[in-house]
Amino acid sequence: MGRYIINRVFISIPLLLIISLLTFVLINLSPLDPAEVVLQAQGVPKITDELIAQTKEELGMDQPFILRYFDWLVASLQLDFGDSYVTGKPVWSLIGPAFLNTFKLTFVSSVVIIVMSILLGVICALKEGKIVDKSVRGVSFFLTAMPSYWLASIMIWYVSVKFDLLPTSGMDSYKSYILPVIVITISYAGIYFRNVRTSMISNLNEDYVLYGRACGLPEKKITVHILRNSLQVAISIFGMAIPIILGSTVVIENIFAWPGLGSLSVKAILSRDFPIIQAYVLILAAVFVLFNTVSDIVNAAMNPKIRNDL
Amino acid sequence: MENILEVRNLRVWDLNSDKVLIANNSFDLRRSSCLAIVGESGSGKSITCRSIMRLNGSSLRQSGEILFKGENLTTLSEKKMRRKRGRKLCMILQNGMSAFDPSCVIGVHLKETLAEHFDCDWKKNEIEEKMKLAMESVMLKNPIEIMNKYPHQLSGGMLQRIMIALAIVLEPDIIIADEPTTALDTVSQFEVVEQFIQLRKKMGCSMIFISHDLGVVRKIADEVLVMKDGEIVERGPTEAIFLKPEHKYTKYLVSTRLALSENFKKLMRGETIVAES
Ligand SMILES: Nc1ncnc2c1ncn2[C@@H]1O[C@H](COP(=O)(O)OP(=O)(O)OP(=O)(O)O)[C@@H](O)[C@H]1O
């Protein structure tokens, strides 16, 4: 098991390197000259070739590509992502707090999504084909299909503006969490509860359930066995779901003016603030790889077949 | 000899497609005797067994009477029926590999089952001791070690014998064995059949034994039911069936003797490989 964990962690290192290289290459392929962007952002009235060359030198952009990538990578590992082109502030001082805010929103939403998915999934699986199962699936299909920005606008209009029950935007108190979390949950719980349900149902038809019943075990105990086996699948799915939710808060954050990564990155993209975009993509990729690795390890630890073979 | 189990007009159908899977079957199991059910794949043997235990899937419905020692099982409450399962009617499945929860050690299932049936009248240690003895009696050495193993760490034959050992401790009136030997290689098959013969000698319990292997059936059964497409086409004492088969289908079975269908054998070979690897 120890060796498996070490292996798994080592495999993720080259993966991260490739991702970082791709990020760097793609952003540098952009037709815009970064030096020009910087000058524009700083509001320099007349951009001359001389000024561009000078800025390039300041930013170290006259160096060969590989060297620039290498410098950026080493600095990034120390959380030094350079300075924002627009504000001139260190990128980390902007992205750090934003990441924390997004993380809070993602964490609360993920917990709600996981609890809802397991609850609904188990209920539907136990009542497979009955009215409860059919209606939950029907409603969730309908809700999942609704675009989240539309849902968010409707909720803001009714709950916050018309009845003034909750804040429209920002991140002031626990009340600010309610609407965004509901919208995120509606878009994702409908997908993940289906996974739990399917995995429960396939376990329900396993021989060990029949044998347990044939031995006279009470339904409660059998359900515990089924849950233990079906949650193994669910855990790896949730492991992958959390970074997806983290990445997809862009839309929600912009609607609710949540001071997180999503708002920051959209602003950065609009103003072509390359260092922030680079850092954003890199951090998101790292989170993806991290969660993937962790969920693999947890899965291995839960499944005796894998655990003992390692 | 009196009948311990009487099945009257058993009919099983699929709610979704309205297909009839078992058509109006009646048969008896006599006390301390062994009844074999043979027939090709899909002829409804497993469904018959599961109907007796009332363990068919939710999409299947059954009608007819199942009289166990004169008591009609079909009208019992679910709770009372559960008490009968394991303690009075015990099932042994075809594939030991999948019959135990893959993420628990074997001991968990054994302890849960025994606790369910004996908690009130037996002391814990006594049951464990009995379980160990039963496991040793079916040639499982180191019972403690085996109880701490996961299903995938044991062989199909061992798991099959664990089910037999559990049946020995539960002392049911009827053991229903659904193709207990088909998923095994020849050597373990021989061992498991030996255990079944021993089991009958030791406990004198009645048995319903499903098998594709007519050789095994001839060795173990007193009476044989031949099923085809959900219907019983022939029945009688084992020797009579083997010596003077009357129905065309039975003649065909006895003449091919070893296999009921070539296709099925091929499939089973595939399954055996999967079970072993
Ligand atoms: N849950 C179910 N719903 C609908 N049809 C079923 C169900 N289970 C089994 N059947 C059908 O019932 C028929 C009899 O199945 P059964 O499992 O009893 O066959 P069998 O005689 O045990 O065959 P085998 O030798 O392969 O085990 C088959 O045609 C099968 O397709």
Ligand SMILES: [Mg+2]
């Ligand atoms: Mg069968």
